[in-house]
Amino acid sequence: MAKHNLDSTDRKIIELLQEDGRMPFLTIANELGLAEGTVRRRIGRLLDEGILRIVGVTDPFKIGLTTVAIVGLKVERALLDETASALVKMPEVRFVALSTGNFDLVIQVAVSNNDQLLDFLIRKLSDIPGILNTGTSLVLKVAKEDFAWGVN
Amino acid sequence: MQIDDLDQKILTYLQEDGRISYVTLAAKLGVSEGTIRKRVRKLETEGVVQIVGVTDPLKVGLDTVAYVWFEIDRHHLENAMQRLAELDEVRYLIVTTGSHDLVAMVVVPSREDLVHLLNDRFSSIPGIVSTQTSIVLKIHKQTYDWAPFPMTQLAISEEEEHPAHGQA
Numbered sequence: 001m002a003k004h005n006l007d008s009t010d011r012k013i014i015e016l017l018q019e020d021g022r023m024p025f026l027t028i029a030n031e032l033g034l035a036e037g038t039v040r041r042r043i044g045r046l047l048d049e050g051i052l053r054i055v056g057v058t059d060p061f062k063i064g065l066t067t068v069a070i071v072g073l074k075v076e077r078a079l080l081d082e083t084a085s086a087l088v089k090m091p092e093v094r095f096v097a098l099s100t101g102n103f104d105l106v107i108q109v110a111v112s113n114n115d116q117l118l119d120f121l122i123r124k125l126s127d128i129p130g131i132l133n134t135g136t137s138l139v140l141k142v143a144k145e146d147f148a149w150g151v152n
Numbered sequence: 153m154q155i156d157d158l159d160q161k162i163l164t165y166l167q168e169d170g171r172i173s174y175v176t177l178a179a180k181l182g183v184s185e186g187t188i189r190k191r192v193r194k195l196e197t198e199g200v201v202q203i204v205g206v207t208d209p210l211k212v213g214l215d216t217v218a219y220v221w222f223e224i225d226r227h228h229l230e231n232a233m234q235r236l237a238e239l240d241e242v243r244y245l246i247v248t249t250g251s252h253d254l255v256a257m258v259v260v261p262s263r264e265d266l267v268h269l270l271n272d273r274f275s276s277i278p279g280i281v282s283t284q285t286s287i288v289l290k291i292h293k294q295t296y297d298w299a300p301f302p303m304t305q306l307a308i309s310e311e312e313e314h315p316a317h318g319q320a
Binding site: 097 | 153155160163166167168169170171198199200201202203204205206207208211212213217218219221233236237242243244245246247248249250251252254255284285286287288289290291292293294295
């Protein structure tokens with residue numbers, strides 16, 4: 001897998017895109033003293049290998065998804081992969097991670113209201129085999145959200 | 153800020169590809185390029201959307217991602233929140249209900265750095281009563297598309313009106 005194979009040029013390019021995802025290739029090229037084609041090629045590779053994605057990140061609270069929760073799930077070992085795949089397919093699930101500790105999976109869920117969250121927890125999660133128990137932390141306020149990791 | 157139908161459509165495309173050209177967007181949505189430019193700027197200024205490059209931490213050598221659940225002494229909640237938000241290693245921090253008060257997502261280069269963060273840096277913050285840490289072994293899904301309607305639905309309806317697309 002593509003890992004640790006970022007050189008300092010890749011990292012500088014990523015750093016600029018973390019500030020402004022729409023920065024023109026030419027501006028990046030000038031900033032770093034590279035040819036525009038080099039910048040284009042490198043960004044293409046980073047995107048192809050799934051190292052980088054350039055996206056519009058919306059604030060869920062500002063577009064009507066006012067109920068956001070982090071849910072930890074305890075899952076039956078033998079069904080862990082299946083459970084994770086089922087969760088990945090659900091559109092209201094934004095993040096799925098396999099983890100150690102009290103929970104086997106940690107997910108983030110965003111819906112429009114408490115009724116939908118209840119429906120998600122009670123009905124949709126019950127349809128997935130293997131989930132033993134869940135702990136739900138309802139997000140009251142996002143104190144920080146920073147996407148600029150991965151280069152320093 | 154009131155988000156109208158056009159804003160929603162713009163957001164949906166940007167969530168898919170943050171670098172989609174304004175000319176392409178204008179053609180897809182049947183408005184002028186200037187309108188798209190103005191709308192995107194407004195959405196950015198109002199904090200509705202940030203167009204950014206996002207990396208998978210586990211693919212760029214930041215090998216340790218963890219969720220930390222905090223129990224905080226009520227009197228120190230505001231202060232503890234501020235102190236935690238100031239730490240570079242803390243990438244996502246929320247105030248929550250339930251058996252814990254704060255939840256943080258932390259990203260560090262190694263297990264050793266995580267130990268240092270938990271034992272030394274967090275312990276210097278007053279009010280932290282207890283922590284519970286889940287180390288992320290693998291990220292199965294990481295999306296930023298919060299749009300209340302799925303992309304596919306929009307793509308189909310747009311397709312009918314504008315069968316040709318993809319020009320830069």
